[in-house]
Each structure stands twice: as C-alpha cells, then as structure tokens.
Amino acid sequence: MKISVLSLGYALLALQSEHVGAGGFRNLHATAAPTFTPTTDTLTDSNATSTNATMAPSTDSPTSAPPPTDPPATAPPTSRPTGVPSTSPSLAPIAPVPPNDLCANAQGPLAIVAPVKAGTLPDLFVHGTTRGASKDVTVGRCGVEITSPGVWYTVTGTGSRMTISTCSEDTELDSKLSVFSGSSCGALSCVAGNDDGTNSTGRYCNVHRYASSTYWVSELGQNYYILVHGFSNRVGDFALSVEGHNDRMELAVQMAVGDTAQGDTLTASFNLYDLLSSQCGYDDKEFYGQYYDGPEDRVPRGLWYKVVGTGGPLQAQVCLPGTRLHVFAGDNNDNCIGGDTYTRDCSTFAWDSSPGVTYYVIVHSLFRVLLPYGEYNDDRYNNPQFWNEDTIPNFSKPFELAITGGSDSVTISRSKDLFN
Incomplete structure (x- = not known):
C-alpha cells in the first residue's frame, strides 16, 4: 500500500474555530487545503513502501491533489563510473609453492x-x-x-x-x-x-x-x-x-696489482707442512725450527691469494711478526718460485712475472716449536722466552697482504739459502 502522507493531510478539510469563551465554539467552517506536487522519495516500513512526497504549493485553483505515482524503473549501471571505488573485494594472486618448500x-x-x-x-x-x-x-x-x-x-x-x-x-x-x-x-x-x-x-x-x-x-x-x-x-x-674459504688453493681470493686484502690464519684448516717442505726447498726445523710435523694444533696454516702476471715485476708483502709468504706459479701446487723469511718488519717477495700466468701467494703462520733450554722461540722480538717442554699454541693474528708492481725484480733459486 502506498500513501501520500503529506497530500492526505493537506487534502483533509482544515477545521478552524474561534473560541467563544467557556461555553464552547462558534463559526465552525471548512476550508479546502491547497494542493501540492509530490516528488518520488520512497520510505519503506516492514509492511509497505510509501512515496514520501516533498510538497510545493500549486498555482492552480484549489482542488484536491492528484494521487502520487511510482517513480520510473531504472536499470542498474553496467559499469562503475570513473573515480568511484569498487565495493567488491579484490583477491591477491596465490603464489605457487616453491619446489624446495620442504x-x-x-x-x-x-x-x-x-x-x-x-x-x-x-x-x-x-x-x-x-x-x-x-x-x-x-x-x-x-x-x-x-x-x-x-x-x-x-x-x-x-x-x-x-x-x-x-x-x-x-x-x-x-x-x-x-x-x-x-x-x-x-x-x-x-x-x-x-x-x-x-x-x-x-x-x-x-x-x-x-x-x-x-x-x-x-x-x-x-x-x-x-x-x-x-x-x-x-x-x-x-x-x-x-x-668456501681461501685456505684451499682452488678458492684463492682474486687480487689485482695495487690491491690489499685482509685475512687471519686462525680460520685456516689445512696443514701446509708437506707442501712447504716438498715444494719450497727446506726441511724439518728450518726457519728457526718453527715447522714441525707435530700435533694438529701446532702446524703451519695459511690463506691463498692470486694475481695475474703483467709481464713486469710484481711484489707481495705482509707486515706482521711471525707471518711468512710464498709464491707459486700456476695452480698445480708444484712450482714454488720462492718466498721470504720473516724480518722484524715485513715478509716481502718480488719476482718477474709472465703475462697471463696466475700466481698464487700463500700467507701462513709460524709454528713456534720448543727450543732447547734457555733459548728464545722464533718470534723473539714480541714474546718472552719459552722454556723446554712449555706448550706453545699455533701463532695467528689478522694480517694485510699487498700486491704491488715490484720496483726491483729478483732471481729466485730454490735452494735452502733462499730461506736463511
């Protein structure tokens, strides 16, 4: 049922009265209500929908207002107007399960x-x-x-x-x-x-x-x-x-001429005794007796670096007490071209390089072997005297290696004199 609420009210006769005192009313008369044009706003209750008309005075002669009409039906829009956000939820795409999830x-x-x-x-x-x-x-x-x-x-x-x-x-x-x-x-x-x-x-x-x-x-x-x-x-x-770690030759850190690199032989794992003694020209207990085929915690260990030859002189240098370096030509562990023993300041080795040849530099620690009673160990400038049967750990400190173009080339002899 549809009811024009305001039209009905204004269509009724308006009763007007004058007060005549305590006795009652007089001159009771009826007046026709003005007519109004309804609009199409709709109110809905639980039983029906009514057209809630907003009334405006009419210029026609005073007659009863016409009954309201339903608003025309409109089709739902087929697309969302520009700038109006969608009210429908959007779902993110589901990622596929990676093959190595488990x-x-x-x-x-x-x-x-x-x-x-x-x-x-x-x-x-x-x-x-x-x-x-x-x-x-x-x-x-x-x-x-x-x-x-x-x-x-x-x-x-x-x-x-x-x-x-x-x-x-x-x-x-x-x-x-x-x-x-x-x-x-x-x-x-x-x-x-x-x-x-x-x-x-x-x-x-x-x-x-x-x-x-x-x-x-x-x-x-x-x-x-x-x-x-x-x-x-x-x-x-x-x-x-x-x-991997560069305590293996095949994992040597690549360097260029003019580079420096940092390392610490404490992190090295492999015993270099066999390699250095067989390829670099010295025997047990040379180098003040620091190389010794002893317990695993008292053996020389080192880190590998590599540089490509330029055809000119090259030089490798590490300045740390108790640290040595040696140089190999090629990657077969069978061509130790030389190295330098420790001096108080630095261990330095220079050589004439061949263009395109890769040179491997091993920077290694010293094993401080026990010496006869009353003698100092090899690192005599920085350590107190160790007595016979003392326990001395493997030496290790952080170091910095520099590869430069050597100002002077050297002729290398693989004799034991090289290391004395």
Missing part, C-alpha cells in the same frame, strides 16, 4: 665459490623465493627463531670454513638463515644461524641492510641443510651465495 625436496648441493674481498660481492648466486612456502614448525630454533615460511638448500662440507649470505642487490626479503647438519631431514642438528649480520660473521651487507650472513667450520663430506626464511612473517625473493 626439507625433503631441498635444492642442492649448491656450488661453492671463492671468497671475495671486503666490500665486493660473489660472482655466483642461486635465486629463490619464500612466497607460497610453508612455515617449518618442526625443526625448532637454530641461531634465530623460525617465524615465517622458508625454503631449503643443501651444501657439502669442504673440511674448512664456509660462509652463506643473502647479501645481493637481488634480495628483497628481510631474511634469516639457519644451517643444520644431519644424514636426513629427520635427524637435523643446528650448526649456525643469523639475522641481519653480526660482528661474529665479520660481514655486513652494503647493498641490503636486512641481508644475513653466517659461517661455520665444515666437516669434509658432511651434508648441510640451509633454511632461508624471513623476519616476523615476511616473505619475498632473495639471492643466496655459498663461499
């Missing part, structure tokens, strides 16, 4: 690249994403809390230090890293973890402030599982690198 489907083993100088990036990354991955709730905390979805990789241990990092211009994820060892995904043990880099890694990323990096000393042949995940509940794309 530990059992870990990608790898990953390739290991040579370490790089500080401030530079490796030349090999594997790219991945945690979008669409699931959260790994069964492995537990490993260095950092696991709070977001992650993906898995594997790498095989080299027997020396290994470093993983998401430091790359291609990384958008605020990443975390966790490293596990184990024979299978059901028997994982935490090895290392990191969020955003720390002083313990010695690595901060200069291209992504939320990149992560961590390292560990690996066991030769051991399988390691790497979980890349995010801070809080974040997901995203990343690039991951695995660096």
Whole structure:
C-alpha cells in the first residue's frame, strides 16, 4: 500500500474555530487545503513502501491533489563510473609453492665459490623465493627463531670454513638463515644461524641492510641443510651465495696489482707442512725450527691469494711478526718460485712475472716449536722466552697482504739459502 502522507493531510478539510469563551465554539467552517506536487522519495516500513512526497504549493485553483505515482524503473549501471571505488573485494594472486618448500625436496648441493674481498660481492648466486612456502614448525630454533615460511638448500662440507649470505642487490626479503647438519631431514642438528649480520660473521651487507650472513667450520663430506626464511612473517625473493674459504688453493681470493686484502690464519684448516717442505726447498726445523710435523694444533696454516702476471715485476708483502709468504706459479701446487723469511718488519717477495700466468701467494703462520733450554722461540722480538717442554699454541693474528708492481725484480733459486 502506498500513501501520500503529506497530500492526505493537506487534502483533509482544515477545521478552524474561534473560541467563544467557556461555553464552547462558534463559526465552525471548512476550508479546502491547497494542493501540492509530490516528488518520488520512497520510505519503506516492514509492511509497505510509501512515496514520501516533498510538497510545493500549486498555482492552480484549489482542488484536491492528484494521487502520487511510482517513480520510473531504472536499470542498474553496467559499469562503475570513473573515480568511484569498487565495493567488491579484490583477491591477491596465490603464489605457487616453491619446489624446495620442504626439507625433503631441498635444492642442492649448491656450488661453492671463492671468497671475495671486503666490500665486493660473489660472482655466483642461486635465486629463490619464500612466497607460497610453508612455515617449518618442526625443526625448532637454530641461531634465530623460525617465524615465517622458508625454503631449503643443501651444501657439502669442504673440511674448512664456509660462509652463506643473502647479501645481493637481488634480495628483497628481510631474511634469516639457519644451517643444520644431519644424514636426513629427520635427524637435523643446528650448526649456525643469523639475522641481519653480526660482528661474529665479520660481514655486513652494503647493498641490503636486512641481508644475513653466517659461517661455520665444515666437516669434509658432511651434508648441510640451509633454511632461508624471513623476519616476523615476511616473505619475498632473495639471492643466496655459498663461499668456501681461501685456505684451499682452488678458492684463492682474486687480487689485482695495487690491491690489499685482509685475512687471519686462525680460520685456516689445512696443514701446509708437506707442501712447504716438498715444494719450497727446506726441511724439518728450518726457519728457526718453527715447522714441525707435530700435533694438529701446532702446524703451519695459511690463506691463498692470486694475481695475474703483467709481464713486469710484481711484489707481495705482509707486515706482521711471525707471518711468512710464498709464491707459486700456476695452480698445480708444484712450482714454488720462492718466498721470504720473516724480518722484524715485513715478509716481502718480488719476482718477474709472465703475462697471463696466475700466481698464487700463500700467507701462513709460524709454528713456534720448543727450543732447547734457555733459548728464545722464533718470534723473539714480541714474546718472552719459552722454556723446554712449555706448550706453545699455533701463532695467528689478522694480517694485510699487498700486491704491488715490484720496483726491483729478483732471481729466485730454490735452494735452502733462499730461506736463511
């Protein structure tokens, strides 16, 4: 039922009266109400819809207002007007599940690249994403809390230090890293973890402030599982690198003439005794007796660097008490062209290079062997006298190596006189 509310009220006779005192009313008369033109606003109640007319006076003769009419039907718009936001919810596309979402489907083993100088990036990354991955709730905390979805990789241990990092211009994820060892995904043990880099890694990323990096000393042949995940509940794309350690010749750090590089033989793992004694022309207990085929914690260890020959003189120099260097031509460990013994200031070696030949420089520590009663050890300028049967640890300190164009070339003889 539709009722014109105001029209009905004005169509009624208007009763007017005059008060005649306490006795009643007089001159009661009727007057026709003016007519109005209805509009089409509609009011709805629980039973009916009424047209709520807004009235305007008519200029016609005073007659009853015509009954209201329904508004014309209008078709719904076929498109949203420009500038009007849609009221329909939009759904983001669902990311596909990464193939290495589960530990059992870990990608790898990953390739290991040579370490790089500080401030530079490796030349090999594997790219991945945690979008669409699931959260790994069964492995537990490993260095950092696991709070977001992650993906898995594997790498095989080299027997020396290994470093993983998401430091790359291609990384958008605020990443975390966790490293596990184990024979299978059901028997994982935490090895290392990191969020955003720390002083313990010695690595901060200069291209992504939320990149992560961590390292560990690996066991030769051991399988390691790497979980890349995010801070809080974040997901995203990343690039991951695995660096070996330059205590192996094949992972020597590349240098150019004029470069310097930092290192610390404390992080080296391999005993150089056999190599130096067989290839570089000296025997047991030469160099003040510091080389000795003794316990594993008392053997010479070193880090490798390489430079390409220019056809002119080159020089390698490291200035740190108790540190030596030797140079090999080629990558076969069988052509030690010479080296220099320790002096109080520096260990320096210069040679005539051949163009295009790669030269490998090994910077190594001294093993301070026990000497007869009352004699000093080899590093006599910086250490107190050690007595017979004292225990002396393997020597190690951070060092800086410089490769320059040598001002004077030298002729190298592989005799023991070279090292005296």
